[in-house]
Amino acid sequence: MLIKKGNxxxxxxxxxxxxxxxxxxxxxxxxxxxxxxxxxSILPACxxxxxxxxxxxxxxxxxxxxxxxxxxxxxxxDVTSYNNxxxxxxxxxxxxxxxxxxxxxxxxxxxxxxxxxxxxxxxDLLRGSTVxxxxxxxRCVEAWSMVIPWHGYPLADIIKRLEPNSNARYVEFxxxxxxxxxxxxxxxxxxxxxxxxxxxxxxxxxxxxxxFAVGVYGHLGPNQxxxxxxxxxxxxxxxxxxxxxxAIRFVEQPPRNTWxxxxxxxxxxxxxxxxxxxHPRWSQASEQRIGSSASLLGTLLSGSNPRQKTLMFNGYSxxxxxxxxxxxxxxxF
Amino acid sequence: xxxxxxxxxxVAFLLCLVPFGMLIWAIVYHxxxxxxxxxxxxxxxxxxxxxxxxxxxxxxxxxxxxxxxxAVIRFRRMIGLFAFFYGFxxxxxxxxxxxxxxxxxxxxxxxxxxxxxxxxxxxxLMIPLxxxxxxxxxxxxxxxxxxxxxxxxxxxxxxxxxxxxxRVKSDITEPLIYAALLxxxxxxxxxxxxxxxxxxx
Numbered sequence: 100m101l102i103k104k105g106n107x108x109x110x111x112x113x114x115x116x117x118x119x120x121x122x123x124x125x126x127x128x129x130x131x132x133x134x135x136x137x138x139x140s141i142l143p144a145c146x147x148x149x150x151x152x153x154x155x156x157x158x159x160x161x162x163x164x165x166x167x168x169x170x171x172x173x174x175x176x177d178v179t180s181y182n183n184x185x186x187x188x189x190x191x192x193x194x195x196x197x198x199x200x201x202x203x204x205x206x207x208x209x210x211x212x213x214x215x216x217x218x219x220x221x222x223d224l225l226r227g228s229t230v231x232x233x234x235x236x237x238r239c240v241e242a243w244s245m246v247i248p249w250h251g252y253p254l255a256d257i258i259k260r261l262e263p264n265s266n267a268r269y270v271e272f273x274x275x276x277x278x279x280x281x282x283x284x285x286x287x288x289x290x291x292x293x294x295x296x297x298x299x300x301x302x303x304x305x306x307x308x309x310x311f312a313v314g315v316y317g318h319l320g321p322n323q324x325x326x327x328x329x330x331x332x333x334x335x336x337x338x339x340x341x342x343x344x345x346a347i348r349f350v351e352q353p354p355r356n357t358w359x360x361x362x363x364x365x366x367x368x369x370x371x372x373x374x375x376x377x378h379p380r381w382s383q384a385s386e387q388r389i390g391s392s393a394s395l396l397g398t399l400l401s402g403s404n405p406r407q408k409t410l411m412f413n414g415y416s417x418x419x420x421x422x423x424x425x426x427x428x429x430x431x432f
Numbered sequence: 433x434x435x436x437x438x439x440x441x442x443v444a445f446l447l448c449l450v451p452f453g454m455l456i457w458a459i460v461y462h463x464x465x466x467x468x469x470x471x472x473x474x475x476x477x478x479x480x481x482x483x484x485x486x487x488x489x490x491x492x493x494x495x496x497x498x499x500x501x502x503a504v505i506r507f508r509r510m511i512g513l514f515a516f517f518y519g520f521x522x523x524x525x526x527x528x529x530x531x532x533x534x535x536x537x538x539x540x541x542x543x544x545x546x547x548x549x550x551x552x553x554x555x556x557l558m559i560p561l562x563x564x565x566x567x568x569x570x571x572x573x574x575x576x577x578x579x580x581x582x583x584x585x586x587x588x589x590x591x592x593x594x595x596x597x598x599r600v601k602s603d604i605t606e607p608l609i610y611a612a613l614l615x616x617x618x619x620x621x622x623x624x625x626x627x628x629x630x631x632x633x
């Protein structure tokens with residue numbers, strides 16, 4: 100199993116391997132300098148006391164949060180430049196090129212179906228929660244995947260503070276509609292209806308994995324990843340992760356999400372990652388991990404398989420499978 | 433063979449190889465230029481070039497009629513074979529990068545998924561055309577029958593464009609451009625048939 104439990108240290112507090120290696124390099128160089136300098140007895144002895152370079156030791160034990168995967172993280176430049184965010188265009192690099200000037204402050208979220216409905220400032224919505232970093236797998240319905248350190252807040256805490264009406268069975272999320280700022284919303288060739296809508300069943304929304312991200316890699320933003328507020332449900336296909344959320348509504352009926360509305364035979368409400376239920380146009384049995392350009396030539400020369408197998412619920416069965424017990428997942432895709 | 437053609441043919445051959453050469457060059461020297469999903473990009477690019485070469489092949493006759501440069505027909509076989517070459521590379525990227533030579537999965541895909549079915553059919557249809565592209569085969573089949581067989585390139589063009597429409601999720605801009613180009617080439621042929629039946633087919 101890839102999820103390790105019983106360790107509460109957020110990944111933001113873990114020294115990134117590259118930082119750690121840089122540090123070693125730094126000390127290595129320093130000791131060389133010190134060694135040279137020591138001849139002139141300029142530097143104190145304690146500096147040159149750093150042990151002389153030894154063969155690179157094994158990586159230090161990586162401390163993982165309760166829900167973190169220990170798989171290598173997708174490089175930040177790939178996480179922030181390979182995006183599906185049709186509001187800013189349909190090419191993968193369109194969002195990173197077009198979302199830069201998108202205004203995320205001030206930001207309000209309209210909340211309905213709760214004890215006190217109304218418009219909340221983003222800060223007020225999040226107040227009372229502690230920021231966390233979660234390293235989750237992300238599996239796109241297009242059969243590619245990433246490992247992303249999200250920066251944000253568990254949704255369950257936020258929902259509890261909002262005190263939803265007792266008859267609420269579902270949560271509906273709406274993205275911003277801002278055609279003046281979002282070129283994709285002005286493009287007649289993109290056949291989606293705006294604003295983008297997504298939804299979760301109440302138990303899904305309250306699942307401890309469900310996350311409201313405000314950024315990646317330990318910082319806020321960037322816009323192309325859904326700033327200032329996006330949904331993260333790692334056991335579902337990426338399109339469930341609605342971005343730039345401006346409205347949250349607790350309702351009785353399942354919301355009609357945008358992609359289901361666009362192509363109901365291809366995209367459902369649940370969109371749980373499932374290698375045994377194929378997309379009508381392609382198989383979901385395997386996936387392409389993003390960030391593989393470094394190994395491109397190697398893969399081609401060795402004739403190896405660039406793909407990996409897709410896991411049921413994207414590897415999060417332990418946390419989520421019970422929510423779907425007895426359900427026909429072929430029909431409820 | 434007239435002298436200009438003798439010189440132009442190798443030039444055209446090299447030009448047709450440029451997209452492939454650039455792909456290999458980029459793979460070896462600039463793998464980072466393929467971005468975050470290089471395997472998908474290579475698959476998409478080889479698909480683009482296949483469709484482009486099919487259109488180039490179909491554009492030869494209109495070019496000949498419009499310019500009166502009859503010798504241009506001598507390039508058609510080469511360009512058509514390059515369409516097949518790029519189609520083969522594109523097919524290989526699918527078989528390798530997305531299916532990893534899993535024959536049962538490929539068969540399932542071809543049978544079950546219209547997106548794959550039409551792409552596969554478009555490619556398979558080019559095989560007999562590539563095989564019968566020699567002078568020997570033209571003689572063996574006879575001009576009329578050979579012509580008829582090679583009409584299959586039209587079907588490859590149509591299937592290729594449908595394949596592209598089904599490739600995209602919702603933005604149909606680029607497939608529309610290819611559909612428009614293909615329609616123009618078809619429209620020209622129909623127009624040509626009724627207006628100048630004696631010149632060329």
